[in-house]
Amino acid sequence: MLTQAILIGLIAAFGKFDCQLGTLYAFRPIVLCPLVGLVLGDLQSGLAIGASLELLFMGSISIGAYVPPDETIGGVLACAFAIQLGQSTEAAIALAMPIATLCLAIKNILNAALPILVDRADVFSAQGNLKGVYAMHFLIGSTGIIMAFLLCSLSFYLGADAIQGVLDFIPDFVLAGFGVAANILPAMGFAMLGRLVLTKQLVPFYFLGFLLCSYANVPVLGVALIAIIIGIDKFDLLGLGGAQPQLSAEGDEDDDF
Secondary structure (H helix, E strand, O other), X not given: OHHHHHHHHHHHHHHHHHHHHOOOOOOOHHHHHHHHHHHOOOHHHHHHHHHHHXXXXXXXXXXXXXXXXXXXXXXXXXXXXXXXXXXXXXXXXXXXHXXXXXXXXXXXXXXXXXXXXHHHHHHHHHHXXXXXXXXXXXXXXXXXXXXXXXXXXXXXXXXXXXXXXXXXXXXXXXXXXXXXXXXXXXXXHHHHHHHHHOOOOOHHHHHHHHHHHHOOOOXXXXXXXXXXXXXXXXXXXXXXXXXXXOOOOOOOOOOOO
């Protein structure tokens, strides 16, 4: 149990460390939940829960001053509790958003202390102490990693019984409602993304993908590969945009005029 709790904490810490790697999107539930399932011996449930929670958090992104719930900790703990207690995907969905919102509140409280470290970095900078500036930078970056590790490992180790009590308290029709909502989540998630990314220039390609799937029976992988080819052409990733066709010089043998 303790070993599993530590591994769960390390998975959450890995998700938070993603920002230090250039944002590879390893912090998403679709990446972390299968790792949780692997640790707990139920990879299939981890994959299913990760896909469902990814749809739940798909449109939950930071825009302006809005800070979304913590999908990393919420996804890891919801998946871990659901698998440990033998619950279904619906139970994970019921747990994910409350846990993510609570973790956001805790993170906001801890972030109130970060300006102290920023002030210390300014002092080190004024003194010309480059190592001190680096230390403050890494200390600020490590706070989220440490918080994720401690929250997930301790919550998983201590909170299984409490979570089981919460799930027992929830009526069956509520969990059934979460199951119905899980089937609606893909449409809702893509609609939220559509509001952000769809423009007049992109709408034709959106309907092109729909037509390829619906009428040409092209699988999703095939549509994705076609989209990659279109992207390479539209953004000129091969660097061919500046190439101009060679015109025949006056007097060439192939000149018919």
